[in-house]
Amino acid sequence: MNYKRDKAYLQLEDGSIFEGYSFGDKKATSGEVVFNTGMVGYPESMTDPSYHGQLLVFTYPLIGNYGVPDDTKEDGLHQFFESDRIQTQGIIIADYSDEYSHWNATRSLSDWMASQHIPGICGIDTRALTKKLRIKGTMLGKIIYDKNDDTSKLVDPNQRNLVAEVSTSQPVLYRKGKKKIILVDCGTKYSIIRAFLQRNYTVLRVPWDYDFLKEKPDGVVISNGPGDPTQCQHTIQHIRTALKKNIPILGICLGSQLLGLAAGARTYKLKYGHRSHNQPCVEQGTKRCYITSQNHGYAVDSNTLPEDWRVWFYNNNDDTNEGIIHLSKPFFGAQFHPEASPGPDDTEFLFDMFTRAMHS
Numbered sequence: 001m002n003y004k005r006d007k008a009y010l011q012l013e014d015g016s017i018f019e020g021y022s023f024g025d026k027k028a029t030s031g032e033v034v035f036n037t038g039m040v041g042y043p044e045s046m047t048d049p050s051y052h053g054q055l056l057v058f059t060y061p062l063i064g065n066y067g068v069p070d071d072t073k074e075d076g077l078h079q080f081f082e083s084d085r086i087q088t089q090g091i092i093i094a095d096y097s098d099e100y101s102h103w104n105a106t107r108s109l110s111d112w113m114a115s116q117h118i119p120g121i122c123g124i125d126t127r128a129l130t131k132k133l134r135i136k137g138t139m140l141g142k143i144i145y146d147k148n149d150d151t152s153k154l155v156d157p158n159q160r161n162l163v164a165e166v167s168t169s170q171p172v173l174y175r176k177g178k179k180k181i182i183l184v185d186c187g188t189k190y191s192i193i194r195a196f197l198q199r200n201y202t203v204l205r206v207p208w209d210y211d212f213l214k215e216k217p218d219g220v221v222i223s224n225g226p227g228d229p230t231q232c233q234h235t236i237q238h239i240r241t242a243l244k245k246n247i248p249i250l251g252i253c254l255g256s257q258l259l260g261l262a263a264g265a266r267t268y269k270l271k272y273g274h275r276s277h278n279q280p281c282v283e284q285g286t287k288r289c290y291i292t293s294q295n296h297g298y299a300v301d302s303n304t305l306p307e308d309w310r311v312w313f314y315n316n317n318d319d320t321n322e323g324i325i326h327l328s329k330p331f332f333g334a335q336f337h338p339e340a341s342p343g344p345d346d347t348e349f350l351f352d353m354f355t356r357a358m359h360s
Contacts, residue, residue, distance in 0.1 A: 008121045009147045010055075010092055013140040013154055016132070017147055020123035023096050024113030030142035030155040031055045031089035034297070035130050037276035042109070043068050046088050046118075047081040049166040049187030050253065050295045052226040053157025055141050057092040059130055063122075065097040067105030068112040075174055075197055080104070082189040086116045087166065087226075089157075090143050092129070096122035119143050137271040138297065158269075158297075162227035163187055163235075163254070167208040177201040179218035179358050184208060184235060186254050187225030191339040195351050196221075209234035213241060219248040219358040222255030224337065229257040229267050229298055236262045248330035248357035250350065253296050256333030260300035260324055263309055263331075270320065273297035274335070280316040281323070281336055289316060290347050293340030300324060300335075330357035 005021035012018075012033065035057040036045055042063055045051065069080040078084060091113075100108055113120055121143050133139060140154040166187040174193060180202045183193065188205065196203050206212050209232075212220060220242060222235070229236075239262035242249060251259035257267045274294040281292050290313075300321045302311050312332060313323035325332040332354075338347040 006145065008119075009144050010121055010124060010129075011142050011144060011147070012132075014136065018124050018129060019147075020121040022119065022145065023110040023122055024091075024120035025117045026145065027117060027119045028142065028144050028149070028152045029055070029089045029119055030140065030152060031157055033057060033092070033133065033139050033141040034273060034275055035059055035126075035133055036295075037278070040066075041277075042091075043080060044082050046086050046091065047078075047083045048189055048295060049083050049087050050189075050224050050226050052087040052162050052166050052187065053160070054088055054226075055090045055092060055143065056088045057126055057129055057133070059126055061094040061126070062097060063091075063093040063095070064109040065100055066102035067100030068107050068109055069102075069104045070106040075194075076172070077190045077193060082191060083166070086113065086118045088118065090119045090121070092124050092126065093120065093122050094124060094126045096120070133272055138273060157226070158228050160227070161231040163208045163225045163232050166226060168205055169207060171207070171210070172205045174203040174205065180204060180215070181358075182206060182212045182215055182217035182220045184210065184212060184220065184222045184238075184255070186223045186232065186235065186258070188223035189337070189339065192221065192223060192252065195339045195348065199351065199355060201355065208232060209238075211238060213238070213245075217247060219250070219354060221354070222249070222251040222258050222333070224253035224255060224295070226254070228269070229254055229261060232258055243331060246329060248354055249332075250354040251333030253294070253335055253337060254298075256324060256335050257296075257298055257300055259331065259333040260305070263324070264304075264306045265309070265324070266301045266304040267298050268301055269298050270296075274315070274320075277340070279336065281313045282316050283313055284311055290336075292322075292336035292347060294336045296335055
């Protein structure tokens with residue numbers, strides 16, 4: 001690491017301060033401090049809208065060593081990213097590599113972040129920081145450049161409607177395929193769109209508060225996204241109307257929580273969330289365990305599910321809800337990301353199950 005950098009500080013809401021060095025854009029910022037345990041995939045994680053408003057701690061010690069790919073687009077989507085921009089408020093790492101090497105790298109991580117005005121702090125003992133977050137739970141924090149700075153305030157992003165900040169502002173049509181899928185964009189990852197385009201379906205991506213039933217869809221997908229699902233009352237109401245019909249509905253991550261709320265269940269905030277590539281999820285009935293990729297801070301309270309719904313998956317680490325399914329109608333949701341392919345395609349069967357429901 002090049003230590004010829006300006007000093008920077010991470011201050012948490014409990015008053016603790018971690019001293020490090022600045023890279024990316026030198027800008028004070030604040031957000032919710034969360035950690036990710038992935039060994040690779042920092043460009044994908046940083047562009048995932050589910051991290052919007054958050055300061056992301058990468059627990060893997062070396063970040064930046066394979067640089068950042070270019071902005072190549074296919075079907076109007078950035079080929080190597082999960083959205084059109086960096087979504088994190090900032091990143092926190094142990095060692096930053098100035099030197100990078102990868103066949104499709106075109107720039108350094110620091111240069112990419114600086115171009116989008118995103119700050120980073122390196123030289124942090126991320127092990128100690130992660131242990132603190134595991135004990136205390138998710139905390140607010142800020143990146144500053146003077147440890148005595150009292151002008152930068154701690155900001156809780158969950159007090160805002162983060163979904164409205166990351167959703168598309170108008171409908172976008174992708175290709176013409178076998179049937180029409182409405183994708184309710186609550187902060188969708190591009191990989192979800194790619195998964196349906198690869199299966200030759202028309203995808204109409206609509207804003208989070210859009211009245212999607214007027215488009216006469218063959219199926220509805222409610223995407224992942226950031227923040228508290230109860231902030232999305234317009235979406236919940238539209239889903240509640242759709243549940244009165246037999247249109248297949250698939251909820252992914254935040255989408256599963258919104259589906260649960262529309263059905264009549266409640267959600268709650270997890271202590272530190274699930275943000276990793278190796279979460280074990282067990283399917284009720286079959287007892288099959290799937291290794292999944294996740295990024296969420298809220299969950300459905302299984303005890304509040306109505307009688308005609310049941311738990312579909314549960315987390316084998318903490319028994320939290322990982323999926324819900326209707327007993328007789330084609331409505332189901334999963335907390336994990338079936339498009340993330342951790343194994344490499346362990347849970348893509350959810351997409352096939354959804355498309356089969358559309359054809360039947």
